[in-house]
Amino acid sequence: MSRNIIQRKVRFVCVAAFVLLWGSSAIVYGAVLPEDRADVMYHSYDGGGVTIDGPSILVRKSFLDKFSVSTNYYVDNISGASIDVELLASEYKEERTEYSLGMEYLNNKTLMGFGYTNSTENDYVANTFYGSISQDFFGDLSNVSISYAYGSDEISKTDDDTFGTEEATHLKYIISLTQILSKSWLMNITLQTDVDEGFLNNPYRQYSFNAGTDALGIIRDFSPEIYPETRTSDAAAIRFKHFLPYRAALGFEYRKFSDSWGIDAWNFDINYTHPWGEHLVFDIHYRWYSQSKADFYSDLFASEGAQNFMARDKELSTYKDTTIGVGVTFEYEPQSWGFVEKVSLSLLYDRISFEYDDHLDARENVIAKTAGGGEESKYSIDADVIRFFFSMWY
Template identity: 25%
Template structure:
C-alpha cells in the first residue's frame, strides 16, 4: 500500500468518525488547513404531484473556528410553502363546499375529487446558534438555541449535549437534551375539538392562541471498531404536551349504511359547508421512544453509510426506517452517492376515515393521512465535486413515493369503491455550496 493510499484512508475515516461524533478535527490541523470562517449554503426544491405542496428553501450555516477546538455556528433558513394539502374530508360523488380556515370565505371541490385546502401558503424564517468547546481532556460540550417564525406558528428552543471519549478515544459516550416552547395562532383561530364546521363569518367555535412544549433526550455511544468501520447507537425519548391537534384538519360525518357524507342546510343568506364536517381532535400528550443504529464502512475510497431507526409512541404508531448511502469516488475530486430510504408506519389508534352519524363521538379522532398506515420510498443520487479554488459543490436529485391504505374495517358502503388514500409522489432537488 502506498503512502498516498494510507493518507486517503486515514482522512476518510477521520471524516467519518468526526461526522458520527459531531466534532471537528484537532485545533492544530484546523488552524493550518482551514480559514477562520466556513460557510455551507444550499437551495432546495420539494414538489408534490397533483398541485399539492411546493417548498422552496434557502439555507446557510456559518461556522467560526477559534483556538482550542472552540466553534461558533450560526444558521439561517427561509422556506416558501405553497400549494394544496388534504383536509381530511372524504371523496363524494357530488360536489362539496367547505368554509375556509379563516372563516371568511368558502370553496367548492368538484365531484369525485379528493378535498384539498388550496390556501396553503406560508413563509418560515428559522435561526439557529450553537457553541462548542472542550471540557477537560476528553470531554466536549455543545449548547445551542433556535427560533423560527411563520404566519401562524412561533418556535423557541434550547439544547445542550455532552460527549466524552474513552478507550484511547475509540469510544465516545454522549447525552443531550433539547426543550422547545411553541405557540400556535391558527388562521381564524383554533377550532374547538370535534366542533362543527360553521357558516362563513360564524366564529362561535373558535378558541384563542394555543401552546405546546416538547422535551427531547438522547443518549448514545460511538465506537471505532477498526480502521475501516465506525458504529453508533442512540436511544431517544420525546415528550410533547399541549395543543397537538392540527387546526386545519377535518372529518366527514357519514351515513352508517352507505358511507356518504351527510348533507347540511346552510343558514338562509349565508355561505357555508354543504355537508357535515367536524374538526379533528388529538390527545394533548405524546410520548415517543426510538432506537437508532448506524454503521459507516470505508474500503478502497468508497464509504457505505447504513442506518436503522425504530420508533414507537403512546398514540400506537410504530415506525421503521432503513437508510442506505454509498459514496463512490470518481477521480480525486468528484464523487457520486446513491441513496435509498424505506419508511413504514402503522396508524394511530384514533385514526379514522370518517365519523358515523348517530354513533357517540370518540374523545379523539383524526383523518390526517400522516397518522395513517403507509409505506414510503426515497430514491436518489448526489453528485459532488471540488472547485478550482478548493470549495465544495454538490447537486442532489431524489424521488419520494408514498402509498397507504385505510383499514378495511373502517370502510362503509360506497367508501369501499373510492380511492381513500391516494398515492403521493414528490421530487426533491438540492444544490449545495461550501466555502
C-alpha cells in the same frame, strides 16, 4: 376567505443532534471542534400538490482553539394545495423563517454545546433550547454524547380570533454512542425519548365521519380533529459505515420507533459513496419506511364524536414510503485563494413515494362525486426533493 392547512406535525426542532453526532467524525481525530465551514443551499420539495422551497445558510467558525459558534438561517416558502386543502380550504401561500444560534466548547476530550432556535410563521412560533455534552473514551475508540432539548410553541389560527392562542411543550432526551469497530468499520447507536404536551394537532385539519347515504354511498362530513394532549415516544437507531478497499464507503441504518399513540414504525437505509478522480464524489441511497396507524386514526369514523380522540392526518395512518436518492459533488482545493482551503458544489435529488394503506382519496367523494365514502381509491404521493448547495471551508 382562505384558510391555511399546513403539515405541522413536527415543529420541534432537531438542533439537539447538532453537537451530539459530531462525535461520528470527532472520534476519528480525537476530540476536536467542528470544522470551519459555510454552506449556502437551495432546497425544494414538490409533491402532493404542494411546493416548499427556499434557502438555508449555515456558517460555523471556531476561535481560541476551544470555541466554535454556528448560525443557521432557513426559509420555507410554502405554496399550492395539498389534498387536505383541496377538500376543506383554498390554495394558499405561506412563509416560515427559522434562525438558529449554537456554540460549542472543547475542554480536553469533552465537547459541550448549547444553542437556541426560533421558528416563526404567521400562525405558529416555536422556540427551542438545547444542551449537549460528548466525551471520548477507550483511547478515543468510543464517543458518547448526551443531549437535552426543550421546546415551547405558540399556536394560533389564521382568520379565527375566537381560537385564541394554544401552547405546546416538547422535551427530548438523547444518548448516542459512536464506536470504531476496526480500521474500516464505524458504528453509531442512538436512543431518544420525546415527551410532547399541550396542543399537538393541526387546528385546520378535520376528521371525516359518516353523515348518511345517498345514491353514491356514504356521504362524508368533516369536523375538527381532537388529539390527546400528551405523547411520549422512543426511537432507537443503529448505523454502520464501512470503508471499501478502493476508497468508497458503504453505509447502513436501521431505526425503530414506537409511541403512546400506538404508532410503530421502522426504516432501513443503505447508502454508497464513490469518489471519482480528484474532484468528484457520487452518492446513491435507498430507504424503506413503514408504520402502523395511531389508535385514534380513521379515514372515516362511524359518526361525529364517535370516540374521545379522532384524527384523519395521513401521517398517522398505516403506510409505507420508499426513497431513492442520487447526488454528485464537485470538490476543489485552491492553492492561492487566501483563507479558503476548499470549496464544493453539490446537487442531490431524492424521489420519495408514499403509499397509504388506509387513507383514501376523499376528493372522489367530496369533489368529483364518483365514489361513496370509504370506497375511494387509496391515496399515494410521489415527491421530488432537491438540494443544491455551495460549501466553503476556511
